[in-house]
Amino acid sequence: MALPSLHSLRVFESVSRLGSIAAAAAELHVTSGAISQQLRALQLSLGLDLFEKRGRRLVVTDRGAALQKSVGLAMQHISESIRDISANAYSAADKAILTVSAPPVFGTTWLTARLFRFLDANPDIRMRMRTAIDFEEVDWREVDVAIVYGKPPWSGFWWRLLHSIHASPVCSPQLLRGPNGIREPRDVLRHRLLHEDDGDQWRRWLTEARVPHAVESDIYFDNFAMVLQAARDGHGVALTNDIISFRDLDEGRLVQPLTLGVAATRSYYCLCHEKGLANPAIGRFVDWLGDQASRPSS
Incomplete structure (x- = not known):
């Protein structure tokens, strides 16, 4: 049997600990519908009922409780390892400052909902946000990475398609x-x-x-x-x-x-200076953006 995705197990752990889909959605910064979808997929893949409803709360079944214990310990070990690695790697260095530009509506409706996950996973980075819609509006003297609504080419810049519209x-x-x-x-x-x-x-x-x-x-x-x-x-x-x-x-x-x-005649692209990809913080962020854009909306 193929292992369930780490994302679905994280959702399961949150719901089983909090006893509520709404509370888990707030903790993970996604919608209640997205949480319910992940739980359904996990239970179907395992062929097991992991929860039963008691009043307004979801309570784990006996098999769900066994999985909750294992997943909870695994999540704790992963978190501790990430904290240790980050502390050792960056204890002697200042946090990198990453200045990012995005169109206002895209930033409000898509990027901000996900951005804090990146910061949680990258405690060595601080971010400054700017707003600009297209390439010409971006102040490239300050901005490291920009999401723009437009179409290439842009001479001297690396770009990646995020979303066709x-x-x-x-x-x-x-x-x-x-x-x-x-x-x-x-x-x-x-x-x-x-x-x-x-x-x-x-x-x-x-x-x-x-x-x-x-x-x-x-x-x-x-x-x-x-x-x-x-x-x-x-x-x-x-x-x-x-x-x-x-x-x-x-x-x-x-x-x-x-x-x-x-x-649409234009699409959403992620851009940075061609030389910028040598910066580890920029490289991590643009790779993270690409990964987030490849996932279903949630």
Whole structure:
């Protein structure tokens, strides 16, 4: 039998110790849905029921208790080893300072939710965060690593694709109800289309959906966070992707009324100076970003 993933065992240990999916989600900085999914996968892979519900608490079964003891000890040993290694390696050195730039919405919705895991695993690094959307906005005199929304090439820089973007409509659940509820592509024209650009992205989506259109709007935003907030508040329909909107969709603030998506002309990339990869802190961080981007949203 293949061993379960370390991530699923960490989730199991947290839930078994705290007795609550919600508490484990808060401790691990993920959603309750992600915790439940990991528990289901672990129990299916083992062919065992590890928990039983008693009131509002989850209590481990006899077999779950045996696994909890082993996993708890293993996690403790791993944590102690990491602390010892880190203390020995960096006790005589100052912490490295890493300055990172990211687009505001990407930083808020995706990066920040994960960033503290990197810091916990790398106690020798301190971070300074900056915001910039595209390559031209980044102050490369200060920034070590940047996540940008754009497309290569960038001369003199190393880059790695983090996320290709496919944009689909999202809106408040209230826009699904009533006579103007969104049920098919042409229904989006009954509502305000929320724009971050000059309307090109919506024109491309409507053309792909075979909906005759003349895209105009009485308001354009230069900050996508404002677009998303307007969509949450029921003021119209936005085009976004599940990287940016995963938590809103998972927690029900936004819904995706139609599945049709169109490829964006730009994507999210991680960049640094070509010579920067020789810096161990930069190398660790860009490798960590690549690993996080390859995982399902959680």
